[in-house]
Amino acid sequence: MKQNATIFVKGVQSVDGERDTIELSSEGTVETTPTGLRLCYNELDESGGITETVITLVGETVKIDRFGTNEMSMIVQKDKHRKCTYNTPMGALLIGTYGTLLLRGSHSLKLKYDLDMSAVLMSQNELEIHYTLDSNTEQ
Numbered sequence: 001m002k003q004n005a006t007i008f009v010k011g012v013q014s015v016d017g018e019r020d021t022i023e024l025s026s027e028g029t030v031e032t033t034p035t036g037l038r039l040c041y042n043e044l045d046e047s048g049g050i051t052e053t054v055i056t057l058v059g060e061t062v063k064i065d066r067f068g069t070n071e072m073s074m075i076v077q078k079d080k081h082r083k084c085t086y087n088t089p090m091g092a093l094l095i096g097t098y099g100t101l102l103l104r105g106s107h108s109l110k111l112k113y114d115l116d117m118s119a120v121l122m123s124q125n126e127l128e129i130h131y132t133l134d135s136n137t138e139q
Contacts, residue, residue: 002031004134007041012126030131035059037104039129045069055109055129060102062111076113078102093117107131 007028013020028041036057045051051068066072071087078099086093094117101112111127 002029004028005030005039005131006134007039007129007131009041010126010128014124015122028131030133033058037109039109039131057104057109062099062102062109076102076111095122107133 005028007026007030009022009024009026011022013022024043026041026043028039031038031040036059037055038057039055040052042050042052045068047069049069051066051070054065054067056063056065060078062076064072064074064076069089072084074084074086074095074097075082076097076099078101081096081098083094083096086095096116096119098114098116099111100114101110103110107130109127109129112125113127114124115122
């Protein structure tokens, strides 16, 4: 069942002891599937364009797809290392992810993961997502 929702996202990135936090609120959709959860929302990118983000949770695997200027398809699995492609205007990068935490609540999702490039740790990341469902919005 897909429903309209207000989605709140907080991302924290730690690099060399420095922390950077980004928070956003966006209208989107939440769909509960037989195998997990799917969240879709839009956000503005650095150039003022719209980026669509789709987060899919299946079991212990989270897939984050971004469509727009900086396209990305990233998979985070707890206690597993995965390789992913991050497209930038200057070319594609191959990055690695290693999931350290995955928690799902009734209206929330929390991830912690490391990003690396060529086996060198680039950053430690946290992603917290909370959503409130709009009433009577089944699609």
